[in-house]
Amino acid sequence: MSRSSFGGRHELGQNFLTHKPTLARLCDLVRHTHGPILEIGAGDGALTRRLATLERPLVAIDIDEHRVRSLRRKLPDVQVEHADAMTYPLTAPVVVGNIPFHLTTPLLRRILGSDDWQRTILLTQWEVARKRAGLGGSTMMTAQSAPWFRFILQGRVPAWAFSPQPSVDGGILEIIRRGAPLIPTDQKKAYEQFVKAVFTGRGRNLPQIVRHAGPNNPGRAKSALKVAHVPHGALPRDLTVDQWCALWRVLTA
Known part of the structure; x- marks a missing residue:
């Protein structure tokens, strides 16, 4: 050929x-x-x-x-x-x-x-x-x-x-x-930016990273991770889709 x-x-x-x-x-x-x-x-x-x-x-x-x-x-x-x-x-x-x-x-x-x-x-x-x-x-x-x-x-x-x-x-x-998105489609761009900020953010642990990913104080970041059932010591790559979505909902409530 x-x-x-x-x-x-x-x-x-x-x-x-x-x-x-x-x-x-x-x-x-x-x-x-x-x-x-x-x-x-x-x-x-x-x-x-x-x-x-x-x-x-x-x-x-x-x-x-x-x-x-x-x-x-x-x-x-x-x-x-x-x-x-x-x-x-x-x-x-x-x-x-x-x-x-x-x-x-x-x-x-x-x-x-x-x-x-x-x-x-x-x-x-x-x-x-x-x-x-x-x-x-x-x-x-x-x-x-x-x-x-x-x-x-x-x-x-x-x-x-x-x-x-x-x-x-x-x-x-x-x-x-998915037939029904887990997050409203009109929030897609903001959500993607949030995930990127967490994956690339600075900090020694996830509470610090989440705090710097948006206007979050230390208490709010820790509370959001607790509500999302994110275990201590977890890294961004360890989070499930349900944990990501729960974290997003709490921080944007």
Whole structure:
């Protein structure tokens, strides 16, 4: 296959999934959703072919124009588009894809900032999937997004399941938009700034950090942490979504 106008295989960051059980797992997760499907990073169509068997409206996009032409010939019933996932409208209820590992964070930010989809299933770098799902502690991005989304780790994928083989394992991350947000949407920006202030704030312990994250005196910060049932010695990454939300409600009451 000739080079894409965006560069060769490595320039595109493509690691194609060849592990049939993982392909079946991804398709099965999509099977339990409803509505039209958007696949990002279709590549050679290993997952696209399985998604097509669900007999639902399916759009598959890829940045490599040669693979797009090939997929159009092989799957005439699928709408295959030559497009970049960083700019293509994410308007389908279900988004799924094996995404380039180096684009995981910016693509996740774009997905979380889009309003139309209901469920997203991504094959990402293992460490990213693990952290987004809160295993071993939450990240700032997850804490900022958790009142509006649920993050579920659906499995680990060994590096040898890809071709070419990456240096790290992959992880299946499912993101579900909450039907009822835990915090009013009109407070989203302020809440995100608060979480950032806590994660990046100064202080030797959480009461001090929370105190400096806003106009809070020491007593108010300690009282809010107590009401939110935050244990002594906890760090920002240790807080659950319920604790974050309770802390926010108390401090903004």
